[in-house]
Amino acid sequence: MLFLGFTSSKLSKDEAIKLKSNTKILGRMGSIGLILLSVSGVYLILPFWNALAYMPMLQIKLLFFVVLIGFLAVMNIMERKAMKSDQPDGLYRKLEILGKLALTTTLTIVVLAVLVFH
Numbered sequence: 001m002l003f004l005g006f007t008s009s010k011l012s013k014d015e016a017i018k019l020k021s022n023t024k025i026l027g028r029m030g031s032i033g034l035i036l037l038s039v040s041g042v043y044l045i046l047p048f049w050n051a052l053a054y055m056p057m058l059q060i061k062l063l064f065f066v067v068l069i070g071f072l073a074v075m076n077i078m079e080r081k082a083m084k085s086d087q088p089d090g091l092y093r094k095l096e097i098l099g100k101l102a103l104t105t106t107l108t109i110v111v112l113a114v115l116v117f118h
């Protein structure tokens with residue numbers, strides 16, 4: 001997803017729209033993946049719920065998950081705006097930065113999860 005964002009930020013508006021509509025199904029898959037991760041996460045965390053107060057890294061992981069959802073929501077809104085806008089270049093540049101932040105957040109979540117549970 002993030003790489004699609006990077007690529008489309010380097011194309012003209014028409015090309016970007018074409019790429020995005022051709023890869024819409026991939027975007028759907030990303031959202032479904034996020035939902036599955038949340039649902040399975042809730043089940044996985046139930047046994048740890050009472051110990052959560054003593055697991056600061058797990059707390060930080062959950063916090064970063066919320067931050068990630070925030071980034072993705074903002075990116076979604078900006079992308080929709082960029083699609084409608086006549087001058088979307090600035091928006092796509094911001095989207096690229098947000099995409100990198102979201103990728104960093106995801107990697108941090110994985111590192112935290114492994115540090116806590118492995």
Ligand code: HEM
Nearest residue numbers: 037038041042044045048065106109110113114115117118
């Ligand atoms: C982008 C989101 C997420 C990523 C990339 C992620 C990644 C991971 C990874 C890689 C592990 C395995 C760690 C290991 O065994 O070394 C793990 C375990 C775990 N995750 Fe997540 N996770 C995410 C979201 C969530 C959410 C939202 C929750 C809770 C609501 C959650 C709760 C847990 C729990 C409780 C475990 C430990 C399961 C066990 O070993 O019994 N995760 N996660």
